[in-house]
Amino acid sequence: xxxxxxxxxVCSASFCSIKDxxxxxxxxxxxxxxxxxxxxxxARKLEWLSARIALKRxxxxxxxxxxFTQCEIYKDSLGRPYISxxxxxxPVSLDCSISHKSGYSLAAIxxxxxxxLGVDIELISGKLSRLRETFVNESDSITAKVTGxxxxxILWSCKEAASKVIxxxxxxxxxxxxxxxxxxxxxxFQKERYPIEGKYYFWKNLVVSILYCSAxxx
Amino acid sequence: xxxxxANREKEEIYQQIREFLAxxxxxxxxxxxxxxRIIDDLGGDSLIxxxxxxxxxxxxxxxxxxxxxxxxxLKKSISTIKETANAIYDIIEKGESLIEAVVI
Numbered sequence: 001x002x003x004x005x006x007x008x009x010v011c012s013a014s015f016c017s018i019k020d021x022x023x024x025x026x027x028x029x030x031x032x033x034x035x036x037x038x039x040x041x042x043a044r045k046l047e048w049l050s051a052r053i054a055l056k057r058x059x060x061x062x063x064x065x066x067x068f069t070q071c072e073i074y075k076d077s078l079g080r081p082y083i084s085x086x087x088x089x090x091p092v093s094l095d096c097s098i099s100h101k102s103g104y105s106l107a108a109i110x111x112x113x114x115x116x117l118g119v120d121i122e123l124i125s126g127k128l129s130r131l132r133e134t135f136v137n138e139s140d141s142i143t144a145k146v147t148g149x150x151x152x153x154i155l156w157s158c159k160e161a162a163s164k165v166i167x168x169x170x171x172x173x174x175x176x177x178x179x180x181x182x183x184x185x186x187x188x189f190q191k192e193r194y195p196i197e198g199k200y201y202f203w204k205n206l207v208v209s210i211l212y213c214s215a216x217x218x
Numbered sequence: 219x220x221x222x223x224a225n226r227e228k229e230e231i232y233q234q235i236r237e238f239l240a241x242x243x244x245x246x247x248x249x250x251x252x253x254x255r256i257i258d259d260l261g262g263d264s265l266i267x268x269x270x271x272x273x274x275x276x277x278x279x280x281x282x283x284x285x286x287x288x289x290x291x292l293k294k295s296i297s298t299i300k301e302t303a304n305a306i307y308d309i310i311e312k313g314e315s316l317i318e319a320v321v322i
Binding site: 038039040041043044077078101127131134135160168169170171172173174175 | 254255257258259260261263264265267268269272283284285288289291292295
């Protein structure tokens with residue numbers, strides 16, 4: 001298993017990748033196992049499991065839980081993940097986001113009741129150049145000296161993460177979002193909304209975006 | 219402008235969806251059955267839906283925003299090949315009036 005935690009300064013994030021699922025019972029509750037066993041694709045199973053391992057390990061490190069089965073991760077009707085703590089001695093306010101691509105999963109959690117998170121991993125490929133008309137705004141600009149596939153992958157990843165912050169997923173208006181970068185710091189502007197902020201990173205052949213906005217402003 | 223797809227056209231679209239997914243997801247065509255879930259059983263992601271929709275938008279000259287289609291797909295809670303095909307038929311048949319299906 002590959003696991004790497006990242007402190008972004010705003011939230012706790014971690015990457016996880018697994019090659020086999022032999023220990024899946026150790027990480028999942030009974031109900032999660034039921035969902036897991038119904039997944040029909042091996043690659044999907046490994047990404048699904050590794051995303052949950054990544055999220056739960058952050059909770060273990062933050063001492064919110066003491067074992068992997070003390071919480072369950074579900075998705076709401078819009079596909080946004082939420083954490084159900086099995087043992088709640090005191091109320092814990094959490095917001096989380098997950099993404100997976102090419103065998104890697106990324107999870108992020110904030111304990112701040114004032115933040116909403118959104119993360120995305122995207123493979124740098126020609127696919128997003130071909131789809132650029134569906135999501136690129138003519139005012140989008142980033143300072144990194146990149147072009148073509150890398151440029152479009154960064155824009156897509158940032159907008160996809162922003163759509164998760166808003167909680168709309170694919171029904172968000174990607175084309176009207178405007179990405180602006182200043183010294184490695186990204187801001188995404190939308191009409192009549194507060195900007196969403198954060199950073200993107202490169203990881204192997206992937207772009208990773210971790211964005212946030214104050215709750216109530218998203 | 220609305221369009222009514224004949225059963226033969228629907229069957230062609232259905233086969234095109236299967237072939238597109240087989241190629242993009244590197245999956246055996248036999249595994250792409252009506253009840254197969256695109257994400258959970260075939261390993262697709264949200265981008266694959268966008269690619270599929272764009273393919274048919276171009277093919278049928280449909281002028282619709284991605285956001286409208288996204289809202290429609292979310293409202294219909296699309297998961298399987300059969301549900302995806304039905305959504306594509308609807309998008310082609312309703313065209314720009316799909317927005318009414320999203321708003322109502």
